[in-house]
Amino acid sequence: MKRLVVVLTVSILTGAVEPVLAQHASPLPPEVSAAKTLTWEDCVALAAIKNPALLSADYSSQSGHATYLSSFNGLLPSLTLSDGYSASITSQRGQPSYTATGSASMNLFNMGQVASIKSASASYTQAQANLRVASANLRFSLRQSFSQAYFAEKNIDIARKILDIQEKNAEEVGLRYQSGNEYKGNMMNAKAQVLQAQATLYQSLRALRTTRRSLDNQLGLDDFVEVAATGSLVAETPPDFPARMEDFVSLRPDVAVQKAVVKVQLAAVDSAESPLFPSLSANYNRTRSGNYQFPDPTYGWSAGATLSLSVFGGGPTATYYNVKAAKKNYDKSEQDLRTVRNSAVVDLENTWAAYANAVDQSIAADSALAAARQRNDEGAVRYASGLLTYDNFEVIITEWVSAEQQAIQARLTAAIAQAAWEKSLGKALGE
Secondary structure: HHHHHHHHHHHHHHHHHHHHHOOOOOOOOOOOOOEEEEEEHHHHHHHHOOOOHHHHHHHHHHHHHHHHHHHHHHHEEEEEEEEEEEEOOOOHHOOOOOEEEEEEEEEEEOOHHHHHHHHHHHHHHHHHHHHHHHHHHHHHHHHHHHHHHHHHHHHHHHHHHHHHHHHHHHHHHHHHHHOOOOOHHHHHHHHHHHHHHHHHHHHHEEEEEEEEHHHHHOOOOOOOEEEEEEEOOOOOOOOOOOOOOHHHHOHHHHHHHHHHHHHHOOOOHHHHHHHOOEEEEEEEEEEEOOOOOOOOOOOOEEEEEEEEEOOOOOOOOHHOOOOOHHHHHHHHHHHHHHHHHHHHHHHHHHHHHHHHHHHHHHHHHHHHHHHHHHHHHHHHHHHHHOOOHHHHHHHHHHHHHHHHHHHHHHHHHHHHHHHHHHHHHHOOOOO
């Protein structure tokens, strides 16, 4: 606080604004360097191939697909070929013995294998739903970071404009004070407004770097790169209130995920019930043997079928409790789906209302800004002509500065609210 008093005293004695700016107490923000400009479409294309969360979900989906295809092997025929060699002192004339065998088997009826296929299919569906969740979340986070970086640059332009006007006002008030036409307190207040404008500019410069860092993170860039958001970013007018919010619920990825969980639990019930059914398999073996490799077709063969049913140790008693537990988990997943559906409707209602409110506020803020700019221009002329006191002029300036800041914040809020509404609809990256 003492340092601030000294700064103001020096500026008053000299009657200049520059010494005030030179004595800023906080660290200077990093200068804005040249950045690579990216449009929203550029950011979407880059994030689609580099964002680690999206890539992780995609790999998980691919893994689930491979597991699903692999699950069919349990129902496909199995063929085994073997070639053996043996020798002993009891062998005829000490000759070795060679044996070639081919075995084929196939499950003709196996509910356990069928349940495994259903379970793998449900897990794959769940992985696909999780991929869409990751994509929708990334679309919102990327849109949010893009909007913040975009308006951070606009903030700097506005902060520079405010600082420039405050400096001119402080210079004019200082000259009027030196000529005896203004109070000392008003001159001091004008210079304090310059300091406030400079602090706001510095804050905007620091915010630009942090928003660019956040945008880099959403793009999946491992090293910090100066990326500037460019293009036109204006929130669209929200749609009319939907007659039935429930119509949008099925499109949401979180609901799709819970549906997949229900499907997984239903497959678990089938798997738990599978020991109650017998399994039937068939096999065929063909063997050649002789004193040399791949002997003449003097062979033996066998064929058979096996029908099995567990009675104890994994039979009806264990199955009863396994099925009961699986059905309870299935009932739980159904209730969880109800919860997710109801929460989805509430979320849709809230995000639509927030979107509509934000757009209304943005329109009102733009209207207030236009009025504040006009009043500020008129006030500057009236103050220079001596038709307006500094106290009244200072109120007009304060209202104009506030209107500039509120208008750009309202535009940012509206842009993010639109992104939140689109996320609640389940829109994925690129949609």
